[in-house]
Amino acid sequence: MIGKIKHLLSKPPAEIPKIVAVKFTLAFGTLWQRLFPPAISMRKFRRRLGLSGSDQDSLDAIGLLFGSFFPSVDKGTAHDRLPPLGGAEIQEIITGADRVLDHIFEFLGSGPVELGKKINWHRDFKSGKVWPKNKVENLKLVDLSDDSDVKVPWELSRFQHLALLGRAYIFTNDEKYAAEFVDEIEDWWAENPCGVGVNWGCTMDVAIRAANWTWAYYFFRDCRSIEPEFWLKYFHSLYIHGRFIRANLELGAVRGNHYLSDIVGLVYLGIMFKKTKAGRRWLSFAAAELEREMDHQVFPDGVDHEASTSYQRLVAELFLSAVILFKENSINLSQGFLERLESMLVFTQVYTKPDGNIPLFGDADDGRLQILSEETRLNINDHRYLLAVGAVLFNRADFKRAAGRFWEEAWWLLGEEGRQKFESLPMSGEAPGSKDFNDGGFYFMHHEDYYMAVDCGPVGLRGGGGHGHNDALSFELYVGDKTLISDSGTYVYTADSEERNRFRSTFAHNVIVVDGKEMAELGTGLRLWSIADQARAKLIT
Template sequence: MVLVRLGSWLKHFAKGKEESKAAPPVSLPTLESEQQQIGCSFTQWYNQRQSSNWLYVDVSPAVIKHLRSHFQELVSETITAADKILAHQFNLLGSGDYIPLDPDRSETPYFSANTLQSNSSNSLSPRPRVPASPRLPNSPSYHPIDWYLEPITKLRFPQGIPHKQWNLLEMRPGSADIKLPWELGRCQHWVTLGQAYRLTEDDRYAREIADELADFMVANPIGIGINWTCTMDVALRALNWALGLALIRSCETLPPDFWQSAYSALFAHGVFIYNNLENNYEVTSNHFLSNVVGLYYLAKVFPDLPQGQIWEKFCRDSLEQEIQVQVLEDGADYESSIPYHRLVTELFLGGARLAQFDNEPLSEAYLKRLHQMVDFLVGVLRPDGLMPQVGDADDGRLHIFTRYGTWQPQDARHLLAPAALLLQESAWLSYAGVDGVWEAAWWGFDIEGRQEPEGRRQEAGGRRQEAEGRGQKVSTRTPTEDFILTDGDLPSLSKEFPQAGLTVVREGGNYLLISNGVVGTKGFGNHKHNDQLGFECHIARVPLIVDPGSYVYTSDFEARNLFRSTGYHNTLLIDGEEQNEMRPEWLFRLFETAHGKSLGFHSTQEYSEYQGQHIGYQRLKSPVIHQRRFRFLQQSGTLYIGDRLQGTGSHLLEWHFHFAPGVNVTSQGEGVYRISAQNQHFIFYTPKTLAGEVNQAWYSPSYGVKIPCQSLDLTIKAELESSNDWFFALASEVHYSSSEWEKHLSEALGAKHLRE
């Protein structure tokens, strides 16, 4: 039944694809046909494009020299990562190191623009007639990649299936996770190869890109196979191909015919994206946004072609629309996930940078909302600089310029330097670190302090004058000395983000995040977890009570539902029921019943206090409303929690508190627990009437990875009488004061006695 329900949802999600199946084949544009329209050959077009700097990643030789001399550790790490890619060694989404060698193909593939093909409903006819690309000098040593391998189960997905006939649950082998071959098929490692080529001028890295392009197109013809079944992945692959090709365009050992084949394939990606947009469901999400941003990069590659101009207008209009649809007024992505907020911020930032780099900036309204997105991201960061794992996480990125293969998926600070320079917000630079400066360089910002190259200035001069004439702000580049790198704390903050349903208090190493939002994506809940009135707490820079994360999606239904369930968050579970209805067969839906609501937030120099409620348990036979109040003493990190249940009848109450890996919890008796981590000790006080047990649980720091941790599980079978209260307190041993605790509990929570 689970498979049937998910299968029907996937079919409904692809409704537009299904309906278009019956449409007669149409003749879609090709690179050759577009060039014929403007009256030039590929060679003429390519030579003209070579004279301009079309994507921000194609940085100047002066910047490369600066990076070599000032970022030696990152240069070395980039080259090491690129060398692993040359050996086809990858580590993706919890796979561990693996080498995906195609068992069916042992020699270098032969590919030219003539080999572009697709299924009948997405014909690229007329096919371009161009000379075939010869095999490259290093090709005999190249072993084709297995683009269909799922490395964890070691199962291979079927090949040769047109994308519109694909059905995940009917066609996947066993429980293989489709996200792993998709992740490899995004080709985000091409940027690393391109960086290594620019940093070393070693042709091996450029030739690897050329060989992989031929390899991919032979194994994955346009529209055929699993790497065409999700347009988001097609779009991310396309933009990373565009960036990789821009980085190696000075390589003289690549024959001219390669470039014709490469850009024909890239153009075909654009045609596919434009004709298979993921905007045919009730809501748009990061998927459609990825389609738009990926296509926008291709519009910048083909700006002089009629189709490129159509794409550009569509993408700019869509970006302006989607940032108002998908981003809430407080700056949060509307999908109820902080990790997805990072991805969506990066996507919108990429769009803004493309427009700014071409001196045709997006609107002030767009940039203002983007500024709010980065403000929100900085606002929710933990004292260690990492993101709390509210909602789903799949480690999605636009492109990876820094530490490919070893980057920390919970770290979003790489975005802060390019965002600071684009949006002229110098405060963010203080938190970006060295990685942020490196990142900004590859976003095309002149970290060395040089101005734009003269040719680029002349090319863009007319558009800059036009923009200034319209009253639009044209940003200037910022020199290295404007980067203020510190190891200091993130800024103190005590703030409620009401639309996101998140409240954050951060002071030095003390941190509290409270989650009590509505089901996101306009009630769809694709990436929302049942975390109403859940929280994360750090004291003295030690992560103590944390959100366990997300783990996996379709490869393990039971684990997927466990990690998004009420019982796997730091909140109260009543009668074993979910806060928002969660049907096991709907892996990307929550059905809203909780309707989280803030009842007030205020902050003083001494403490910050939040009160909220949800009504998810109003649907019980004996209805209950759950209210929770937090008082956080930000200077000491002491936390008081009061739970009030309004309702009657007999109910099983279960409190769950999940601790960070490495945190040890021991019972001291009478509801007192000693928490030990990083040579520090803390006390957690709970009601004496609750039965407590320390159990093993799981924490997932990134997609596909889970590590053991401890959870404290407290239960009671209670007879509720109108209004019922339970109280908890957490503090460092050095800040424990019974009189202070009684004072705050009495004031904030209305409790006369802590231990009842």
């Protein structure tokens, strides 16, 4: 206790009340969860939603409680609203979905791995470690004494592959994809009761799972082979996910993509249960928090405060998805919020190299909210699909020019009406020139096929490190048709703490090393996302 008090008093005076408030909120949330556990029975779920009669009657009643989802799948049947893809693109979807049928997955640089007939949802298939099916609060999620990576089971249980199965189903009408969807979900329920096991250990991943399960419903809802009983259990589980997220928010005095993911998960679930008391509460809370987090997490120039181009994409994807859902449900966000989101996309436009790829500043774990095309899944360093979405939302011809085309990912988010609006925009607007982002500390030079990006910003997460690196004054250089000088990127988190620190060290970046020392102290042990706020680059004009 004395140590904790000393640690608190070491913080800047202005931060202490915020930290105390967060600690109190978290303690209250823990007490609330013990008194009112997120998991509720099917009987109580039916009563809260006013359901009665047969499973089909209840399912019909639940459908009346929904808000509007993304326009590509919300109205009519999915088979009536297919994106205009070529034969090769459709075949790529089918090939990818068939790999899922064979339980072949690839995460975090693993390469394709076949998981066998029965998936072990608690296993890191890269290291072989299996977490026991104990209450999540009793699990040791991160163990630096071995080479395990808890993100592997978390990534698998995000269920982002369901969108691949769903798209294959609507293009082929083949029931085998629906059967795989049902089999996986039922097996996951049996192996992962609420609050038990590794897959409840990170609220962010619970929220992303809920978002992807919501997408899956819209892809498979017209499938006649799926029984009403299954869908009723499905909505029951989603409702429990919402209660779990609300009770386990990843709060902090300084917040990042984890907390934002929690909030966006509540947006998806709030829309799904829009006409229920819980859904209205989730939506109201999420709307207020989105406004607050845009102001907190994104600098006025549009740069996310985590100082990572990869996480910039994730945060933009989270905000964009929420904005589209709010627009479809006539929920307004402030003009200041929208202007800052537009600035985020300006940053994306400017940091994109002439070949469409990004500079590799900061951490990268390929994090996404949802993956709605094989192209964006495979080309992880191409963020131009975000600009296609932004072109439509903000009526920006220059975003259209930078995007190049209306990507499949954009079609699923905006539908055919969005595609038509995109096509109506002129293919004009100037290519990005040299531009500075003083708040976030990034500077870019563009001239024809010459490009340079310089990091002159603060340590990530407002001085805490987070997903930033010891890369002050580091740069990338692109000439002709290739990157000549590249950032080192990031390839490991907890599986190898020494390698983790090596990739975020001064020595790994394109900077001068003075006396063989780090420019700022890197956290060790479990502090692998900590960097001392000791290296502050300064712009001299």
